[in-house]
Amino acid sequence: MTMRTYRHFVCPNGHRGEEKTSENDQPYSKHWEQVTLTGMRAATSIQNGEGERFVCLQCGADMIPAASSSG
Numbered sequence: 001m002t003m004r005t006y007r008h009f010v011c012p013n014g015h016r017g018e019e020k021t022s023e024n025d026q027p028y029s030k031h032w033e034q035v036t037l038t039g040m041r042a043a044t045s046i047q048n049g050e051g052e053r054f055v056c057l058q059c060g061a062d063m064i065p066a067a068s069s070s071g
């Protein structure tokens, strides 16, 4: 079974981005994880901070985690 997790982001100019993580949660098979980014890309300079940063593909602004309604 594949578990998919979605996280939504928005930039200050209103562009939307999405991070989709597909993860294999089968107990007896090899673990794998695949991350697909839509509308944004990972920021190149990741310092030793918490988590990752993303920038907008359209305007290059920092993406902000969008308030997520469950689901």
Ligand SMILES: [Zn+2]
Residues within 6 Å of the ligand: 011, 012, 013, 014, 015, 056, 057, 058, 059, 060, 061
């Ligand atoms: Zn933008």
